[in-house]
Amino acid sequence: MVEVKNEEKERIASEDMGVQIENQDGIELRSFGTVKRWATKRSLWMVHYCTGCGGIELAPLMTSRYDMERFGMHPMVTPRQSDLLLITGYVNIKTLKRIIRTYEQMPDPKYVVAFGSCPINGGPYWDSHVTINHLDKYLPVDVYIAGCMPRPQSIVKAFDMLMDMIQSGKADGYLRYKKYYDRYKANQEKLFRKWW
Amino acid sequence: MSEDEFAKKMAEFPDSEVKVLRKGQIAMKVPAEKGHDAARFLKDMGFTHLVAIEYVDWIKDGEFELVYNLFSYEHKMRVFLKVRIPRDKPEYITFMDLWPIAMTHEREAHEMMGIVFKGNPNLTPFILEDWKSIPPMRKDFDARKFVKETYESIPFVEDEP
Ligand code: SF4
Numbered sequence: 001m002v003e004v005k006n007e008e009k010e011r012i013a014s015e016d017m018g019v020q021i022e023n024q025d026g027i028e029l030r031s032f033g034t035v036k037r038w039a040t041k042r043s044l045w046m047v048h049y050c051t052g053c054g055g056i057e058l059a060p061l062m063t064s065r066y067d068m069e070r071f072g073m074h075p076m077v078t079p080r081q082s083d084l085l086l087i088t089g090y091v092n093i094k095t096l097k098r099i100i101r102t103y104e105q106m107p108d109p110k111y112v113v114a115f116g117s118c119p120i121n122g123g124p125y126w127d128s129h130v131t132i133n134h135l136d137k138y139l140p141v142d143v144y145i146a147g148c149m150p151r152p153q154s155i156v157k158a159f160d161m162l163m164d165m166i167q168s169g170k171a172d173g174y175l176r177y178k179k180y181y182d183r184y185k186a187n188q189e190k191l192f193r194k195w196w
Numbered sequence: 197m198s199e200d201e202f203a204k205k206m207a208e209f210p211d212s213e214v215k216v217l218r219k220g221q222i223a224m225k226v227p228a229e230k231g232h233d234a235a236r237f238l239k240d241m242g243f244t245h246l247v248a249i250e251y252v253d254w255i256k257d258g259e260f261e262l263v264y265n266l267f268s269y270e271h272k273m274r275v276f277l278k279v280r281i282p283r284d285k286p287e288y289i290t291f292m293d294l295w296p297i298a299m300t301h302e303r304e305a306h307e308m309m310g311i312v313f314k315g316n317p318n319l320t321p322f323i324l325e326d327w328k329s330i331p332p333m334r335k336d337f338d339a340r341k342f343v344k345e346t347y348e349s350i351p352f353v354e355d356e357p
Contacts, residue, residue: 093326122347129332129339130324133347136354176354183353190350193326 034167040083040109041166044159047082047102048075052089053149054115066152071159079105084162087141089149090118092130093191096138100188103139110174111142111166113158116149123148137187140173140180197271202241206275209237223276228288231279235264235294242268243275246291249301251309255335258283260311264291281311290315308333 050058061068062075076082079102091099103110114135117123122133135141142165145158165171177184199216206214206224212234213225226234243266250263257280264277281288290313291298302313307321310331321327329346330337 092323094323097326127340127343129329129337129342133343134350134352137350137352140353180353183351187350187353191326191346193328 037167037169041163042072044071044073044084044111044162045076045082046073046084046086047079047106048077049099049102050086050088051091051095051099052116052118054086054088057115057149057152057155058086058088061152061155066156068156068159071163073159079103080107082106083110085110085112087112087114087119087135087139089116090123090125090128090131091135093132094130096132096188097192097195100139108174109166109171111162111171112139112173113143113145113162114141115145115155116147118148120144120146132191138184138191140176140184142171142173199273202271202273205241206238209234217276220272221274221276223278225278228279228281231262231264231277232289232291232294234277235266235291238266238275238277239294242270243273244268244270246295246297246301247274249298249305251305251311251333253283253309253333253335254280255283260286260309262288262305262311286311288313292316307331310334 060066068074073084079085083106085099085103085106087099103112114120118125118131119135119141122128122131125131126133132138143158143162145154147154150158162171199219199222203214203216203222206212206222209224209226209230211227211230215223215225217223224234224238245267247265247267250265252261252263254261259280260283261278261280264279266275266277267273268275279288286309288311290302292302292315299316299318302311302316303318303320303322305311306313306316306319307324307327308331313319324332329342332339332342
């Protein structure tokens with residue numbers, strides 16, 4: 001018999017992790033969320049989209065050297081069938097618009113991993129006139145990888161971390177995006193002259 | 197033909213200033229109103245490839261310089277055709293009738309330097325589609341100040357106000 005704390009119940013409910021069954025002991029609810037999260041973390045499909053320098057690091061990652069598919073990850077061509085968005089380097093305003101479009105088309109739950117120092121604070125492009133410096137002012141990020149550019153080992157480590165975070169329910173970027181939607185939108189609109 | 201022979205031939209073009217830079221590279225300066233004729237003259241000489249249009253901001257002289265980078269596959273030779281236009285009235289004519297690719301190069305020069313090419317129908321922004329400041333490649337554009345005002349002034353979302 002597993003004991004389910006009240007706050008745990010609330011958290012699972014707030015994350016919309018499956019159907020809610022009102023139960024005396026609540027065990028069904030919990031096990032359902034756990035299974036669902038386990039399934040989610042083992043079948044992350046990423047949008048096949050690269051910005052900046054990092055796309056080149058994905059080639060050894062996807063192919064036999066580091067073989068991302070052993071984690072159940074593989075590239076998917078449409079955002080509507082993906083759960084993972086990789087921001088693989090610097091982002092400029094024009095790209096940001098496309099990234100937001102892509103991100104908003106992805107179904108929940110969705111996760112963002114930012115590669116390298118450029119999305120963290122601008123990196124070598126900190127005073128460039130087109131690169132937005134902090135990605136998290138416009139989009140919630142779940143995992144950052146430091147480095148310029150991070151090696152595939154660190155990327156694998158980040159995926160490992162992301163999986164742990166999904167299992168423990170800490171990867172809540174999409175929930176934060178909903179919660180602070182107005183603020184994210186306000187920040188985005190400061191950069192864009194027109195939406196399309 | 198050698199560079200010197202080419203330079204001699206180019207010097208026949210009225211008001212031109214020709215200089216051999218190094219092996220296989222010649223620079224030719226003409227007044228702005230003769231630029232189009234000079235381009236046609238060079239094209240007839242065998243410089244059939246417009247590689248790029250470069251733009252230089254000579255802010256102290258109050259002028260923009262357009263450098264047409266031409267190449268000849270026949271002679272394996274490169275010519276830089278240079279014209280200068282005033283900075284306060286940055287207008288020039290399009291070279292699309294000679295090289296259709298000039299449309300793209302002129303579009304870039306328009307976006308980055310704010311030079312208007314008369315006769316070019318496609319001077320819409322390409323990379324800087326949301327640009328709100330003066331063209332960024334001008335010497336009086338302060339990138340640091342722009343970044344401070346545009347990107348660094350935006351607040352972090354999840355810091356509670
Ligand atoms: S962090 Fe370095 S490698 Fe990555 S996008 Fe920026 S400059 Fe390129």
